[in-house]
Structures are given as C-alpha cells and as structure tokens.
Amino acid sequence: MKLNFKKIALGLVLTGGFAGSALAAGTAAGTDVENLATLTFKAEPTGPDLVLESSPTGNSTVGASNGESTDFVVDRKLDFEVVTTDTTLVSVLEGDTAQVTTFTLKNTSNDTLDFALAALNRASGSMTDPYAATDSFDVTTATMSIAVGGSTQDYVDNLAPDAMVTITITSDIPDDGITVANGGVGSGDIALVTLVAQVAEDDDGSGGAATPGALIAQDSSGNAAPGGTAASVADDPDAVQDVFAEDDVEGNAGSTIAARAAVTHNFVANGSGRFDGDGAGTDVASNGQFAATSGYIIEQPELVVTKESETVWDAFSCSVATEPTDSTADVDTLCGVGTNPKAIPGAYVRYTLTIQNNGNTEVTGASIADTVDTDTLLVVGPPTSVVVEDGDEAAVDPIPTDGSSATDLSLSGITIAEKDAADGDDVIVITFFVTIK
Amino acid sequence: MKKMNASIKAMLFSVAMLPLAALAEDKVVFKSEVFQEVTVTEDGKSATKLVPAEKVLPGEEVVYILSFSNEGDSEARDLVINNPIPEHTWYRQGSAFGAGTQISVSVDGGKRYGNLIDLDVTLANGEQRAATFKDVSHVRWTVNYALQPGKTGTVSYRAVVQ
Numbered sequence: 050m051k052l053n054f055k056k057i058a059l060g061l062v063l064t065g066g067f068a069g070s071a072l073a074a075g076t077a078a079g080t081d082v083e084n085l086a087t088l089t090f091k092a093e094p095t096g097p098d099l100v101l102e103s104s105p106t107g108n109s110t111v112g113a114s115n116g117e118s119t120d121f122v123v124d125r126k127l128d129f130e131v132v133t134t135d136t137t138l139v140s141v142l143e144g145d146t147a148q149v150t151t152f153t154l155k156n157t158s159n160d161t162l163d164f165a166l167a168a169l170n171r172a173s174g175s176m177t178d179p180y181a182a183t184d185s186f187d188v189t190t191a192t193m194s195i196a197v198g199g200s201t202q203d204y205v206d207n208l209a210p211d212a213m214v215t216i217t218i219t220s221d222i223p224d225d226g227i228t229v230a231n232g233g234v235g236s237g238d239i240a241l242v243t244l245v246a247q248v249a250e251d252d253d254g255s256g257g258a259a260t261p262g263a264l265i266a267q268d269s270s271g272n273a274a275p276g277g278t279a280a281s282v283a284d285d286p287d288a289v290q291d292v293f294a295e296d297d298v299e300g301n302a303g304s305t306i307a308a309r310a311a312v313t314h315n316f317v318a319n320g321s322g323r324f325d326g327d328g329a330g331t332d333v334a335s336n337g338q339f340a341a342t343s344g345y346i347i348e349q350p351e352l353v354v355t356k357e358s359e360t361v362w363d364a365f366s367c368s369v370a371t372e373p374t375d376s377t378a379d380v381d382t383l384c385g386v387g388t389n390p391k392a393i394p395g396a397y398v399r400y401t402l403t404i405q406n407n408g409n410t411e412v413t414g415a416s417i418a419d420t421v422d423t424d425t426l427l428v429v430g431p432p433t434s435v436v437v438e439d440g441d442e443a444a445v446d447p448i449p450t451d452g453s454s455a456t457d458l459s460l461s462g463i464t465i466a467e468k469d470a471a472d473g474d475d476v477i478v479i480t481f482f483v484t485i486k
Numbered sequence: 487m488k489k490m491n492a493s494i495k496a497m498l499f500s501v502a503m504l505p506l507a508a509l510a511e512d513k514v515v516f517k518s519e520v521f522q523e524v525t526v527t528e529d530g531k532s533a534t535k536l537v538p539a540e541k542v543l544p545g546e547e548v549v550y551i552l553s554f555s556n557e558g559d560s561e562a563r564d565l566v567i568n569n570p571i572p573e574h575t576w577y578r579q580g581s582a583f584g585a586g587t588q589i590s591v592s593v594d595g596g597k598r599y600g601n602l603i604d605l606d607v608t609l610a611n612g613e614q615r616a617a618t619f620k621d622v623s624h625v626r627w628t629v630n631y632a633l634q635p636g637k638t639g640t641v642s643y644r645a646v647v648q
Contacts (some may be wrong), residue, residue, distance in 0.1 A: 075544020076574040076648045082542075086552050086569035088516045090562045090633070098564070103552060119518040119550070123574065124648055126543040159544050226637035269541065284540030292543055 144224035204261035513558030584641030
C-alpha cells in the first residue's frame with residue numbers, strides 16, 4: 050500500500066507543477082528525504098513477476114510494504130548576507146546628529162533564524178570595499194545605535210528563509226572645533242562603520258519573547274564563530290546538523306563594538322580602544338558572521354582668512370605727491386621708487402584680506418565685514434579691490450556689493466569655490482586702504 | 487504502452503498473489519544506499535570517495551546505489567528496477583548508470599518512459615514543452631541479463647537536494 054500511496058502523492062505533485070517548487074534557500078532543514086526503489090523480476094521463466102522493495106540493509110521479502118525507505122535528513126545550511134544599500138558615503142557636516150547608514154540582511158539559510166547585530170566604528174586606514182575609502186575619524190561611538198525595520202534593537206527576530214530586513218546604523222558626527230589646516234577633523238574626512246550579523250537560534254519555540262536566541266557559536270563541521278570553540282560533531286544521518294556556509298567579508302581591522310557586547314568578532318582591537326588597521330583581524334568564510342561597511346564623509350566648506358597690513362604712502366616720505374587711488378598697486382608705484390613710507394598721521398595703510406576655501410563644498414552668499422581700528426578711517430569707494438587669484442574666475446559671481454562706510458568694510462554675495470586640485474584653488478584677495486588719523 | 491500495461495499489471499498481480507510469491511522469498515536481496523561524494527587528501531593527493539550521506543545541505547548531491555544479489559540457487563530473470571526520484575530532490579541529468587541495463591526516465595509519474603530529450607511535459611494550458619531534469623519523476627533500469635545464483639548487480643543515480 051505504501052507504494053500505491055506514493056504514486057498518488059507523486060501524481061498530485063505533478064498536477065501542481067513538479068518543477069520549481071523549492072525555495073531559493075532550499076529544502077527546509079530537518080526534512081527527511083526518502084528513497085524507495087522497486088525491483089521486478091521472475092524467479093522462474095514462466096512464473097509471475099515478483100516485486101521487491103528496497104531497504105537500506107537489503108530486503109528479500111517480496112511484496113509491497115516489505116521494504117524500507119533509505120533516508121537522510123537535510124541539514125541546516127547557515128547562510129546569510131549583509132550588504133549596504135548606500136551607494137555613496139553619507140554626506141554630513143561636523144556636529145551633525147542622527148546620521149543614518151543603511152544595510153540589508155538576507156537569510157539564505159534553509160531555516161528560520163535570529164541574528165545578533167553589532168555596529169563597529171572602523172579603524173583609521175584604507176579599505177577597498179565598498180568605496181575604496183580611507184577612514185580618518187570616528188563617529189561618536191557612544192551614540193551609535195542599530196535599528197531593524199525602523200525599531201531600535203540590536204537583533205533580528207524570526208527571519209524566515211529568503212526573507213530580508215533593512216537595518217540602519219545611526220551615528221553622531223563629532224565637531225572638534227579645529228580646522229583641517231590646523232590638524233583637526235573636517236572637510237573630506239571619512240568615518241566608516243561596519244554592521245556585523247552573527248547567526249543565532251530562532252528562540253520563539255521556547256520562550257516566545259521577541260528576543261535574540263542563543264548565538265550559534267560553532268557548526269557541526271569544525272567551524273567556530275569568533276568567541277566560539279570548534280566542535281567536532283560526528284555525522285548523523287538522522288539528526289539535523291549545522292553547517293556555516295556564509296562568505297567572508299572584506300578584510301580590515303575593525304573598531305569598537307558599540308551595540309552588542311555579546312557579539313565577539315574577529316576584527317582585532319589595539320590597547321587604546323581604537324583599532325590598528327593592520328589587517329590582522331580579517332573575517333573568514335564559514336564563521337557564522339557576515340559584515341558590510343558603509344560610512345560618512347564630511348562635506349562642508351572650510352574658510353581660512355588671513356589679514357596683513359602694509360604702509361604704502363605718506364605725504365613726507367614719498368616722491369609721489371598724490372594720494373593713492375589703486376589698492377592693488379605696489380609701493381613703488383604708489384609712493385615712488387626707493388622711498389620708504391612711514392605710519393604717521395595722514396599715511397595710507399593697505400590691508401590685504403585673503404580668503405581660501407579648503408573644504409569640499411562651495412560657499413555662496415558669503416559676507417565679509419571688517420571694522421577698522423578707531424585710530425584709522427576706511428577709504429571708501431573705488432580703491433577697494435576684490436580679485437580672485439589662481440582660480441576659476443567664474444566662481445566669484447555675483448561681483449560683491451561694496452557697502453562700506455568710513456568705519457566698516459562690508460562686502461556680500463561672495464561665492465567661493467571648493468578646494469579643487471584640478472583647476473587650482475580659488476583665493477579671494479580683498480585690498481583696501483585706511484588712513485591714520 | 488504495452489510495457490507500461492505489463493508492468494502495472496505485474497505489480498497488481500504480485501500484491502494480490504502474495505502467498506504464491508512467498509515461494510520465491512529470500513532468493514533475491516535488494517538494497518538501496520545513499521552516499522555523498524567527498525574530496526579527501528591523503529598523502530598529498532586529493533581523491534574523491536563516497537561516504538554515507540549524513541551531512542547534506544540544499545544544493546548538494548547524493549548518490550543512490552541500488553544493489554541486487556541472487557542468493558538463491560536458480561537464476562532470476564526479467565529484472566526491472568524502478569526508482570521514483572525522492573521528494574525534495576532533483577534527478578541529476580545523465581547520472582543514471584548500470585552495466586548491462588537499458589536506462590529510461592519518466593517525467594509524468596511513471597506513465598511513460600524514454601530518453602529525457604525525447605520527453606515532453608504538458609503544461610496546465612495544454613501546451614507542451616521539452617522536459618528537463620527537474621521534471622524527472624522516475625528512473626528505470628531494464629536489466630539485459632539473467633541474474634545467476636551467487637551474482638550481484640548494481641545500478642546508481644545521483645540526485646540534488648532542492
């Protein structure tokens with residue numbers, strides 16, 4: 050009867066479409082795969098056909114239901130993948146809070162699983178994946194948080210085979226108050242963050258609470274997760290056994306675990322709490338963990354202003370008798386060759402303001418104001434000059450409006466292009482005269 | 487068609503005539519075993535060998551070996567081995583083997599047998615398409631020789647876990 054039943058069952062499967070019914074993740078762990086063959090023969094030349102079913106050890110009893118199927122259990126393939134969905138580094142400003150990097154975790158195992166998550170603040174050093182970026186600062190580790198599907202939690206609960214969830218790491222960007230020129234963190238600096246997923250048991254069968262199950266610290270094939278001990282488990286055709294099947298991740302030393310102390314990982318820290326980037330702690334395949342890296346890039350202007358002064362004319366030292374009218378002319382032209390103007394009452398002093406943008410973002414609508422010393426008076430009007438040196442002239446647009454008074458220099462509507470190695474850096478030079486009272 | 491009728495009739499007959507068939511009991515022993523092929527390195531050389539299928543993951547292949555021995559004192563003849571492909575697996579195309587046998591497969595639950603390339607599958611809308619290995623439902627070996635007393639024959643095929 051068993052044989053007949055099997056034929057009926059197969060017939061039904063055929064009606065429903067025999068091919069393509071399996072999940073991409075494959076046959077569920079624990080499924081029994083049964084094989085029963087039949088041998089038809091004659092014992093005597095004119096005798097009846099005898100039907101003999103197979104058995105694992107050999108069956109010689111003719112007739113239906115006398116055989117026994119040859120079985121094995123499909124084991125548990127612990128396979129999953131973490132990728133970032135950020136296509137570029139996330140653009141931030143110094144001091145920004147709650148900046149989000151985004152990842153997905155897909156369970157390609159043949160069983161429902163939980164996953165514990167950790168967010169790593171990567172070490173300084175270059176990485177090839179995914180942006181060939183070089184980490185040069187850390188986000189504020191204490192504020193890093195992980196969310197799964199929008200809910201702040203550091204684990205994934207009950208992820209079915211072939212199911213995928215979106216996971217975010219939210220970070221604050223520090224503001225050190227120091228410019229890049231002075232050795233601080235700023236424009237162009239990059240902080241990389243890594244999401245590590247560690248496979249865990251789906252625990253809802255025992256507890257029911259939405260908590261991560263026990264971490265699966267080793268499989269049955271001699272592989273261990275970081276912190277676990279490789280176990281040699283004898284093969285058993287009747288038991289579901291675990292096999293770590295996930296890939297390795299890009300290899301680079303990691304940094305502080307911000308979110309989940311229970312997850313150890315094999316990115317190695319140095320003694321200072323930052324990570325040395327020596328590549329010693331690289332992930333390997335089949336260790337129950339998968340990680341992906343995204344990150345932040347600081348994109349902001351960074352202006353450097355310098356101010357210099359020079360006495361260019363006085364009525365007694367100069368061979369040129371007329372008061373200066375061109376703030377960009379040199380002293381020889383303004384005062385006369387071989388002369389040496391002095392800072393006496395009535396003398397003209399030239400101030401030179403130099404403004405450079407060392408950042409990676411253009412500044413528009415910038416205003417410049419300068420209140421002159423109370424012992425001097427600003428020479429207002431045409432003598433004030435604004436020029437752009439060494440750069441792209443089109444970047445200063447519109448031409449600044451001169452709103453100066455006798456005591457205040459005021460310029461507005463200035464555009465200052467970002468630092469650009471390709472066509473040289475814009476340097477805005479503003480020159481103006483004051484006279485000494 | 488003639489063959490199919492004969493084999494179905496034979497099966498029904500054997501079930502109905504169990505007491506008579508008992509006369510020939512304990513004569514032929516039929517065994518099904520399942521293995522995995524693994525690569526082992528011994529003395530610096532790698533070689534494949536078959537081990538019992540104990541750690542099997544989706545996508546992996548198993549090898550079924552069916553052996554039949556004549557432990558009686560007269561020959562057994564007209565041997566036909568039929569193996570429905572186990573549920574949750576796909577037949578590995580071209581993997582069926584058996585010295586001195588004619589091999590055919592079925593893609594319709596054992597109604598029709600032939601070479602896989604000659605078989606079609608009828609879709610729900612009545613259209614037909616060429617059968618693929620995923621459609622194989624049965625493998626059949628028709629043994630060309632009579633199994634003499636004391637002799638053993640084997641046939642085999644491979645299946646991939648879905």
